[in-house]
Amino acid sequence: MGIKDEHPRKNANIVRTGAELARAAQLDRDLAEQLIERARREGVNLVGEGGLLSGLVKLVLEGALEAEMTEHLGYEKGDAAGAGSGNSRNGTSRKTVLTDVGPVELDIPRDRAGSFTPAVVPKHSRRVQGFDAAILSLYAKGLTTGEIQAHLAEIYDVDVSRDLISRATDKVSEELDAWRNRPLDSLYAVVMIDAIVVKIRDGAVANRPVYVAVGINLDGERDVLGMWVGTGGEGAKTWMTWLAELKNRGVQDVLIACCDGLKGLPESIGNIWPMADIQLCVVHMVRASLKYASTKHWAQIAKELRTVYTAPTADAAEARFAEFEDVWGAKYPALVAVWRRSWEHFVMFLRFPPEIRKIVYTTNMIESLNSRFRQATRRRGHFPDENSALKVLYLVIRDRQPNRPNATGRTRNWKQAINTLAGYYGDRVTDHQ
Structure with missing residues (x-):
């Protein structure tokens, strides 16, 4: 015996809604095909001034403006209810705005009291929000204002001033x-500090490091905490x-800080x-030491150093490095010195099991x-x-995850890692969970 459906009307509504959505989607596709076919037949562009899409955008924006005016006045256009209301429509004013499909000429409705302030196309605004987003997207990709200007002229057939x-x-x-x-959060499991070199004009063009601090919070999320130009x-x-x-922004404790041994950084x-x-x-240490050896x-050398930093314990790493030093110490004493000077901070991660080592082994995450x-x-x-450089780098971060502009992703296999960290650091972790 089948199960009786107790909600036939509800299910029918769902079916009708699905069918309506399908029909709407088909209408959208039909409209798109008609626009393309008309553009080919009449030899007109879809975008740019006079393009078919510009006409559609004009209809949509003017319709939205008229709806805003109706809401503002409290009655529909031509409705007798507006008589004697104290305010009424007062024609339109013409204005050209820049949109994602090019310049569009709009008729902006006015009211007699002059109190209408549209939100769709704000007063004194000469472009809609999407156009600014297009500019910022190009800026984030490293284009100069001149290149952006040329790109907009080519794609949208519109002359945008560099000042805009x-x-x-x-x-x-x-x-x-x-x-x-x-x-920021009060505790980060890991904070990594790395640098990228950019060219900045300060009198003369010079290479300048931009230091980036990335933190992994207790949920395994990686966030860019800060950037500084050095x-x-x-x-x-x-x-x-x-x-x-x-610290002043909230970071009161860090379990593990990973860096590349920049002067004064570990002590700070x-x-x-x-x-x-x-x-x-470790990767930075290998690269730094290879500078002192013949190619x-x-x-x-890299193969033998790998046996050192993959050793199961700190004692085993010490024994393997002693063997390495016996072979290469006399020929490349400066190479050996790189490791000896940093040995205390190098062996730190050897105390941890593999799931933690993978995270702190290198800032290459x-x-x-x-x-x-x-x-x-x-x-x-x-x-x-400096500010121009930081703006571009910030937009790169923001465009990666627009809803969380500081986020750079999640750490793989984090549950296993956080359990290990909680076992090792105890209350410093569990008190914040």
Whole structure:
């Protein structure tokens, strides 16, 4: 015996709704095909001034403006209810606005009291929001204002002034300032600090490092905590200032801090977060040490160093490095010294099981972000000032996940990792969960 359906009307509504959606989708496709066919037949463009899409946008925007006026006045156009209401429609004014499909000439409705303030196309606005988004998207890809101007002229057949483009991108400065001062979590499981080099004009064009701090919170989410433009000669005082900024924004504790041994940085981390374990990036150490060896020996040296940083324990790593030093110490003493100077912070991650080692082994977990940074900065060539560089890098971060502009993704296999961290760090983790 079948189960009786107790809600036949509800199910019927669902069916009808699905059918209506299907019909609406088909109408959209039919309309698109008709527009394309008409464009081919009449030899007109879909976009740009006089294009078919411009006409559609005009109809939609003017319809929305008329709806706003109706809501503002409280009665429909031509309705007798408006007689003696104290305010009424008073014709239209003509205005051209820039849209994603090119310039569109609109008839903006007016009221006699002059109190109508449309939201769809605000007063004094010469472009709709989507057009600014197009400008910022191009800016985030590293295009200069001149290149953006040429691109918009080619794609939309519209001449946009450089001043307008600059005003659109200048709005990012306020957003950037708010982002750089937003509150942060009180505890991060891991904080990694890495740098990308960009060209900035300061009198003369020079290579400048931009330091990026990425934190992994207790949910395994990776967030960009901050960015700073340096000179390349940063010392403990500068690092203390930047790290204190993170602490003032809420970061009271860090379990593991991973960096590449920049001068003064490990000591500054220890001063700001005394309980943090400081792990040097192994990949950076290998690269730094290979600078002191002949290229013909790189492959063999890298292979032997791998046996050191993959050792099961710190004691085993020490024994393997002693063997390495016996072979290469006399020939490349500076190479060995790189490891001896940093040994205390290098062996830090050897105390952890593999699931933690994979996370703190290298700052390359943010390499995909750095790759996007390089793409944008390479196209740009150089920046006129520090703020211009930071704006582009911020837009790269924001465009990755628009709803969470500081996020860069989640850490794989995080549940296993956080359980290990909780077992090792105890209350420092569990008190924040």
